[in-house]
Amino acid sequence: AKHYFEVPLARAYDIYKEALSSVAGTARTAQGPSMSASPGKIQVVGITTVPTASGPEKVFVLRFVQARNPAWMKETFFAKFDEHASWLSDLKPAFGAKEFFYEAEYRDLVGREGASGQLFPSSDLMKYKLRTRPYA
Numbered sequence: 001a002k003h004y005f006e007v008p009l010a011r012a013y014d015i016y017k018e019a020l021s022s023v024a025g026t027a028r029t030a031q032g033p034s035m036s037a038s039p040g041k042i043q044v045v046g047i048t049t050v051p052t053a054s055g056p057e058k059v060f061v062l063r064f065v066q067a068r069n070p071a072w073m074k075e076t077f078f079a080k081f082d083e084h085a086s087w088l089s090d091l092k093p094a095f096g097a098k099e100f101f102y103e104a105e106y107r108d109l110v111g112r113e114g115a116s117g118q119l120f121p122s123s124d125l126m127k128y129k130l131r132t133r134p135y136a
Contacts, residue, residue, distance in 0.1 A: 037088040040067035
């Protein structure tokens with residue numbers, strides 16, 4: 001069934017752009033397309049060509065919408081353009097990088113025995129979020 005529903009990321013992005021261009025500005029609230037992958041929810045922000053020393057490189061512009069490590073949130077990263085790629089595991093880092101910025105830490109997170117692989121915000125942030133409002 002996977003192959004029946006599978007759509008390459010480039011095609012999904014084209015469908016998204018076409019749909020977005022046909023609605024009024026106030027209705028443009030969708031952020032897509034995105035993948036709910038193991039490291040987190042990753043949005044395809046765009047497809048662009050970036051000039052490099054070795055010539056122009058066509059890339060996917062990606063961003064974490066949710067992440068196992070909150071520090072990865074809203075981080076933008078780049079993958080080599082592949083017209084057949086349909087999932088994060090099909091993508092390779094752009095610009096000659098060996099791996100995506102999060103991969104080493106992700107391997108460490110999921111390798112911890114008994115851990116879910118989810119990090120939580122720093123203790124200072126948690127104190128802020130857990131602080132209760134005093135009654136007047």
